[in-house]
Amino acid sequence: MQHAHHRKFRIMTLILAALIGMLASIPLSTLAIQHSFQLSPGDSLTIDCPTALRGRVRGGSATLTCAPERTTATPTSIPPTATSAPPTATSIPPTATPVAGATPIAGEECPAWVHERYVAVGPDGNNYPTWHPPVDETYGCYFDHEHGSDPQEYVGFAEAGMPLFGYTATQHGMDEPHNGFKVFVANNDLNGRAWMILLHQGTGSPRRALAQFHTLDWHISDRSGRTLADLHLMADFGYASPNCRPDEAIPGSAAGRPFSRHDPARRSIPTLDCAAETPYETWTAAIDIGGYFQATPAFDIDNATTIINRANLEDLRFMCEIRSPEQDCRSADTQWTGNKRGVIRPGQFVNNTSGSPWVFTDVFGNPVDPNSGEHMHGVIRQYISTSGWDTRQCCGNEVVFRIQTYSNGLYIANPTEEAGSTEFGVGRHHWPN
Numbered sequence: 001m002q003h004a005h006h007r008k009f010r011i012m013t014l015i016l017a018a019l020i021g022m023l024a025s026i027p028l029s030t031l032a033i034q035h036s037f038q039l040s041p042g043d044s045l046t047i048d049c050p051t052a053l054r055g056r057v058r059g060g061s062a063t064l065t066c067a068p069e070r071t072t073a074t075p076t077s078i079p080p081t082a083t084s085a086p087p088t089a090t091s092i093p094p095t096a097t098p099v100a101g102a103t104p105i106a107g108e109e110c111p112a113w114v115h116e117r118y119v120a121v122g123p124d125g126n127n128y129p130t131w132h133p134p135v136d137e138t139y140g141c142y143f144d145h146e147h148g149s150d151p152q153e154y155v156g157f158a159e160a161g162m163p164l165f166g167y168t169a170t171q172h173g174m175d176e177p178h179n180g181f182k183v184f185v186a187n188n189d190l191n192g193r194a195w196m197i198l199l200h201q202g203t204g205s206p207r208r209a210l211a212q213f214h215t216l217d218w219h220i221s222d223r224s225g226r227t228l229a230d231l232h233l234m235a236d237f238g239y240a241s242p243n244c245r246p247d248e249a250i251p252g253s254a255a256g257r258p259f260s261r262h263d264p265a266r267r268s269i270p271t272l273d274c275a276a277e278t279p280y281e282t283w284t285a286a287i288d289i290g291g292y293f294q295a296t297p298a299f300d301i302d303n304a305t306t307i308i309n310r311a312n313l314e315d316l317r318f319m320c321e322i323r324s325p326e327q328d329c330r331s332a333d334t335q336w337t338g339n340k341r342g343v344i345r346p347g348q349f350v351n352n353t354s355g356s357p358w359v360f361t362d363v364f365g366n367p368v369d370p371n372s373g374e375h376m377h378g379v380i381r382q383y384i385s386t387s388g389w390d391t392r393q394c395c396g397n398e399v400v401f402r403i404q405t406y407s408n409g410l411y412i413a414n415p416t417e418e419a420g421s422t423e424f425g426v427g428r429h430h431w432p433n
Helices: 002-024 166-169 206-210 319-321
Strands: 051-056 061-067 119-120 128-131 180-187 193-200 212-222 228-238 239-242 266-269 280-283 287-289 291-294 297-303 340-343 358-362 379-382 400-403 411-413
Touching: 002 180, 051 319, 166 212, 180 411, 206 266, 228 287, 239 280
Parallel strands: 239 266
Antiparallel strands: 051 061, 119 128, 180 193, 193 212, 212 228, 228 379, 266 280, 280 297, 287 291, 297 340, 340 400, 358 379, 400 411
16 A cells, blocks of 8 residues: 555656646747646645745635736826726735835834835726735735635626725815725625625724715625626615613714714624723614615624723723733734624615616715716716616625635625635734724
8 A cells, every 4th residue: 555655656656747848838928827736635736936825725725826917007097988888996016115114024014115006096097005914925925914705706806996995085075094904705695796885894903883974885796706886885874872772872973964873884893881881793784876876785894902981981901802802902813803794784775767877976975967077086987887776685684795715705695504604814903903
């Protein structure tokens, strides 16, 4: 048996050597090649990649990809045109250069310039920060925060492009902290659609209780990747209430209408007097884009980082003080890092009868005169397809999208397996994630 195993190993080695020889004779820039290998128990395989390896392991199968070499293309400004598909956010090559003494080290936190390489071009021609993995693929250093799902896993990514952190808030004259931008990707909403949501929902500061409006960018496609909607707005999340006292409002948390616990736009936030009873945080938005698109999606967090001291909203208090006092609340070792998130009832009610997929609104979704100019400050061109919407409605309160294990952050509806914990990589994110 031992000799048979050695013979098999020698044959496998010869096959690998032959494949490596074949690969060496092909220019790297000509094409991407796929290979499959079958290993027997006890066998091992080492793979080298000149750029960076990405991949995932699912059960007894692993898929690895050698990242392509970066290009040096320079973005150009192209006038917007009303076509059948919306303009996409275009990622551009890194522009920041290393700083003297700031050398990235694998397994340690990345220098700032590594983080600053991740940018994308918005429809206004400006560069915006965008999603990055928890661990930089070039240098192997890690970032101290995460942004959720990988947008490149979205079936509509070819038309959606990379999300733009700060684009919508800039149209409103706001500046939202970078770490709070989170991406949610679902490729099956149980109704023939897929979506990618960018939400600003950080839990690292107690001042979130006073922020009624937050970036919510929503790209929706059919499951073949064809765009149905591309929306950008400062979504109204209404009043904030202590999460164990829904009949009370946190003073100063909203304006413009009387408080009501039955308001569709609501935030339920853990407070100092409620955290011992329940740690959960939920935000519900009331979305109306020009009267053509309505939705009330809710976003929950199972492990918020900070809690609200209603007596002093500037007081930085941590959830782990109450729930896990033995832990270091500011470190990556605590379980309270705000990384366990879900989406509830992200159904859409769509009736675009305008005759055009282009709808001009302000940052809150209110219709404006299109002659006011597409890129005037505060005016956003939204895309809502006039066709292709399924007449069924998804989803009720019982439909919850959680992170699918080993999926690089993809969300699935009503997961039967344990879900809700992140699979965003092996980074060391911590407060104020």
